[in-house]
Amino acid sequence: TSVIRLDEVWKTYRVGSEDVHALAGVSIDFLRGSFWAIMGPSGSGKSTLLNLLGCLDRPTQGACYIQEQQTAGVDDDALSEIRLRHLGFIFQSFNLIAQLSVRENIELPLFYLGWEAERSRRRAEELAALVGLEERLEHRPNELSGGQQQRVAIARALANDPQIILADEPTGNLDTATGTQIMEMLKTLNHQGKTVIMVTHEPEIAAYADHRLHIRDGLIDRIESADN
Numbered sequence: 452t453s454v455i456r457l458d459e460v461w462k463t464y465r466v467g468s469e470d471v472h473a474l475a476g477v478s479i480d481f482l483r484g485s486f487w488a489i490m491g492p493s494g495s496g497k498s499t500l501l502n503l504l505g506c507l508d509r510p511t512q513g514a515c516y517i518q519e520q521q522t523a524g525v526d527d528d529a530l531s532e533i534r535l536r537h538l539g540f541i542f543q544s545f546n547l548i549a550q551l552s553v554r555e556n557i558e559l560p561l562f563y564l565g566w567e568a569e570r571s572r573r574r575a576e577e578l579a580a581l582v583g584l585e586e587r588l589e590h591r592p593n594e595l596s597g598g599q600q601q602r603v604a605i606a607r608a609l610a611n612d613p614q615i616i617l618a619d620e621p622t623g624n625l626d627t628a629t630g631t632q633i634m635e636m637l638k639t640l641n642h643q644g645k646t647v648i649m650v651t652h653e654p655e656i657a658a659y660a661d662h663r664l665h666i667r668d669g670l671i672d673r674i675e676s677a678d679n
């Protein structure tokens with residue numbers, strides 16, 4: 452079954468007196484439990500695509516379905532709701548909140564979902580243990596290494612047990628060995644059933660995915676799938 456589906460999606464920006472088609476009629480089906488790398492030159496539309504998949508934006512034309520729910524035409528609150536329920540995000544620069552502890556960062560999505568404090572607390576502890584940071588719950592992000600910060604971000608992305616993990620250059624700020632650890636973690640999550648969709652420039656990182664989606668000038672150039 453499909454967890455995200457794009458049907459003839461266009462995203463057009465007005466720049467001065469010209470229309471720029473960041474996406475020019477993209478149709479694709481992301482199946483449950485698949486692992487994707489989105490690749491392509493700078494300006495090809497990768498960020499635009501990830502923003503649509505992540506419900507951070509809506510298509511100009513065409514339809515985007517996240518777990519069967521259409522995102523076109525829904526209001527911002529409904530879009531946030533879809534994000535909180537179905538999606539976890541991991542970013543190149545970790546995007547943790549510096550003033551909050553590891554525990555509080557992990558609990559953040561649960562706070563927005565209205566979870567009761569004690570339940571959030573237990574969930575944060577469980578997730579910190581999962582990523583090997585149970586000893587760091589009361590630390591601030593700047594007291595941690597880059598790899599540890601990304602593990603906190605993974606724990607936060609998993610807080611509400613979303614089906615889909617979206618990652619924007621998840622190893623872009625990490626050394627090779629640490630990047631490998633993070634990718635192994637994403638691979639394990641994928642094997643446990645999560646759908647993982649990441650943007651990356653790096654072929655060694657893209658090699659973790661089962662499907663490599665190459666985009667160029669707002670269109671799907673080709674899809675390479677591992678035959679396993």
Ligand code: ADP
Pocket residue numbers: 492493494497498619623652653
């Ligand atoms: P985003 O839109 O997600 O910020 P971009 O693809 O626009 O990412 O990257 C911003 C700039 O950084 C571009 O000029 C891009 O070519 C360059 N860049 C980012 N990561 C890499 C990388 N791993 N290798 C080469 N260039 C990169």
Ligand code: ADP
Pocket residue numbers: 464465466471472473491492493494495496497498499500
């Ligand atoms: P990538 O992530 O592959 O570098 P983007 O999705 O960021 O590509 O950009 C695709 C195209 O859309 C580029 O031509 C870019 O300049 C344009 N674009 C992206 N965002 C905007 C925006 N907010 N306003 C105008 N043009 C944009």
